Amino acid sequence: MIARILATAATEARIASRNRWVAIAVLLMLVFSLVLAAAGSAPSGALGADRLSVTVASLTSLSVYLVPLIALLMSFDAIAGEVERGTLPLLLTYPVARWEVLLGKLLAHLGVLTLAIVAGFGAAAIAALFTDAGAVAGLAALWRLTWSAVLLGATFLSAGYALSALARRPSAAAGLAIGLWLGFVVLYDLGLLAAIVADDGGVFTTRVFPVALLANPADAFRLFNLAASQATAAAAGVGAAAAAIPLWQSLLSILLWPVAALGLATLAFRKVTP
Amino acid sequence: MTSTLTISHLTKTFDGLAALSDVSLHVAAGERVALLGHNGAGKSTMMKIILGLIAADKGDVTVCGAAPGSAEARAQVAYLPENTAFHPALTGLEQITHYLRLRGESPGQAIGLLDRVGLGHAAKRRIGTYSKGMRQRVGLAQALIGHPKLLVLDEPTSGLDPVSRRDFYALLDGLAAEGAAILLSSHALTEVEARTDRLLILSKGKLVASGTMPDLRRDAALPVALHITPCNGYAPDLMAAFPGATLLRGDVHLTCAQGEKLGLLAQIAAQHSKVADVEIIPPSLEDIYSHFSRRDGQ
Numbered sequence: 001m002i003a004r005i006l007a008t009a010a011t012e013a014r015i016a017s018r019n020r021w022v023a024i025a026v027l028l029m030l031v032f033s034l035v036l037a038a039a040g041s042a043p044s045g046a047l048g049a050d051r052l053s054v055t056v057a058s059l060t061s062l063s064v065y066l067v068p069l070i071a072l073l074m075s076f077d078a079i080a081g082e083v084e085r086g087t088l089p090l091l092l093t094y095p096v097a098r099w100e101v102l103l104g105k106l107l108a109h110l111g112v113l114t115l116a117i118v119a120g121f122g123a124a125a126i127a128a129l130f131t132d133a134g135a136v137a138g139l140a141a142l143w144r145l146t147w148s149a150v151l152l153g154a155t156f157l158s159a160g161y162a163l164s165a166l167a168r169r170p171s172a173a174a175g176l177a178i179g180l181w182l183g184f185v186v187l188y189d190l191g192l193l194a195a196i197v198a199d200d201g202g203v204f205t206t207r208v209f210p211v212a213l214l215a216n217p218a219d220a221f222r223l224f225n226l227a228a229s230q231a232t233a234a235a236a237g238v239g240a241a242a243a244a245i246p247l248w249q250s251l252l253s254i255l256l257w258p259v260a261a262l263g264l265a266t267l268a269f270r271k272v273t274p
Numbered sequence: 275m276t277s278t279l280t281i282s283h284l285t286k287t288f289d290g291l292a293a294l295s296d297v298s299l300h301v302a303a304g305e306r307v308a309l310l311g312h313n314g315a316g317k318s319t320m321m322k323i324i325l326g327l328i329a330a331d332k333g334d335v336t337v338c339g340a341a342p343g344s345a346e347a348r349a350q351v352a353y354l355p356e357n358t359a360f361h362p363a364l365t366g367l368e369q370i371t372h373y374l375r376l377r378g379e380s381p382g383q384a385i386g387l388l389d390r391v392g393l394g395h396a397a398k399r400r401i402g403t404y405s406k407g408m409r410q411r412v413g414l415a416q417a418l419i420g421h422p423k424l425l426v427l428d429e430p431t432s433g434l435d436p437v438s439r440r441d442f443y444a445l446l447d448g449l450a451a452e453g454a455a456i457l458l459s460s461h462a463l464t465e466v467e468a469r470t471d472r473l474l475i476l477s478k479g480k481l482v483a484s485g486t487m488p489d490l491r492r493d494a495a496l497p498v499a500l501h502i503t504p505c506n507g508y509a510p511d512l513m514a515a516f517p518g519a520t521l522l523r524g525d526v527h528l529t530c531a532q533g534e535k536l537g538l539l540a541q542i543a544a545q546h547s548k549v550a551d552v553e554i555i556p557p558s559l560e561d562i563y564s565h566f567s568r569r570d571g572q
């Protein structure tokens with residue numbers, strides 16, 4: 001079982017590097033992280049936070065958009081591509097379970113994504129440490145951001161596999177992936193914001209809103225990192241209600257989402273007849 | 275002999291269209307069986323059902339004592355799909371290594387397998403740069419992994435040059451001698467006749483014939499043709515002697531049932547002074563095949 005998962009992961013990693021996905025992902029994360037680090041290096045004085053903590057706050061906002069995007073771009077083709085190339089029937093006659101195939105792909109893609117995240121965050125951290133000796137205080141926050149970004153990536157990679165299995169055609173899967181990204185990362189928050197404004201501090205804001213934030217892996221990720229670094233009010237925009245959510249709840253959400261998404265992907269993949 | 279593959283009363287319908295109806299057959303260990311049939315006869319569909327890729331509507335299929343597609347069956351069955359495809363970014367060596375690992379075999383065998391199908395020289399090139407026949411050989415190489423008990427090969431020789439075809443059948447002989455059961459589909463009648471033990475003919479999803487080539491030849495009982503070359507000027511005499519004969523470019527053409535062949539030859543021998551030459555033309559493979567394949571009024 002382990003051998004088959006690792007074999008799949010090794011082959012997928014090779015394909016990802018030949019398709020330039022490793023280079024593209026690393027480059028994207030590096031460029032955006034360094035741009036943010038440069039923007040954050042203007043003297044901010046009054047804030048009182050160390051430079052790295054400030055960088056982590058902006059990296060959090062960046063990751064909410066960029067990590068799901070890269071993850072979906074890497075994963076939407078995973079099953080639909082095999083269907084289109086005609087490689088799936090043969091694969092499915094091998095003594096390998098479908099969940100093993102998915103887990104192998106996930107390991108490889110997550111490896112690439114982790115590499116990109118570490119490169120990007122690492123570069124930003126070095127820039128911060130270079131200009132501010134006190135920045136070591138932010139290392140804990142950076143570490144937390146790194147592993148939670150990897151979990152966020154795992155969630156959206158798995159979601160991408162699920163869409164890929166549902167769509168069965170790469171072009172349709174790409175459309176669904178973009179839709180999912182827009183929905184979860186952009187429209188979801190806009191919708192919540194609009195609802196809060198309309199609700200004006202009523203039952204939606206106090207009861208529904210916190211649950212809605214936790215139900216979205218991207219929001220849970222943002223919540224977790226900002227709450228942990230106590231910068232919620234500054235960056236989240238929807239301060240008070242979000243700050244009231246205990247840390248363990250957002251932690252639970254970011255831990256459960258990858259498992260749930262992979263489960264959904266496996267179910268969707270089971271339904272694919274080659 | 276034990277039966278490696280047993281199919282009984284298999285039926286499969288796609289949206290009201292019967293792809294397979296009430297097909298029963300078996301393939302024994304060490305047997306090479308060819309599956310013939312017109313385009314859309316249901317050959318590939320049957321193979322996919324044997325592999326558990328698609329489910330049957332009715333009927334029983336037993337593969338090496340297990341259900342099709344079960345982990346037990348998959349561990350013992352090798353498949354070569356109709357249109358073999360691989361990831362273009364991988365090299366032949368990497369692709370075969372991957373398949374070896376999935377079957378729990380040592381990756382070190384990869385180069386040996388590629389050599390067996392004559393791809394050793396291209397092992398380190400990407401499959402995207404391979405020709406069609408070379409891709410087909412990668413497909414063959416993966417089907418040889420780990421002594422499978424049953425090989426299901428969908429048009430294995432399509433895209434192969436004549437020499438490679440001969441090498442391929444030599445490989446099959448070796449596998450069958452080791453006890454593997456082989457079911458292959460093909461449109462190449464001559465090679466299939468010479469290199470397999472038994473033929474199955476599917477027509478519109480029905481199994482219309484099964485047996486060795488001599489069996490089928492006998493069952494079809496197609497007429498034999500005789501061509502007589504008359505001595506100068508004797509054509510009209512011969513035409514008169516054999517009512518029902520036709521004259522074609524100076525030759526007298528006759529047909530008769532298998533059983534009447536010797537009697538007719540004796541009659542021709544009686545006219546030997548007027549006959550320059552006689553040729554007996556048995557029904558061709560194509561004739562026999564069409565006889566079975568079209569029997570349902572296609």
Ligand SMILES: Nc1ncnc2c1ncn2[C@@H]1O[C@H](COP(=O)(O)OP(=O)(O)OP(=O)(O)O)[C@@H](O)[C@H]1O
Pocket residue numbers: 288289291293311312313314315316317318319320356
């Ligand atoms: N997935 C499918 N959906 C609907 N119909 C199908 C499907 N697969 C096969 N068929 C139909 O089933 C019939 C048998 O197809 P099959 O592919 O088994 O033919 P074949 O004997 O392999 O033909 P060929 O010699 O061209 O490869 C055809 O009429 C085909 O249209």
Ligand SMILES: [Mg+2]
Pocket residue numbers: 317318319356428
């Ligand atoms: Mg076919």
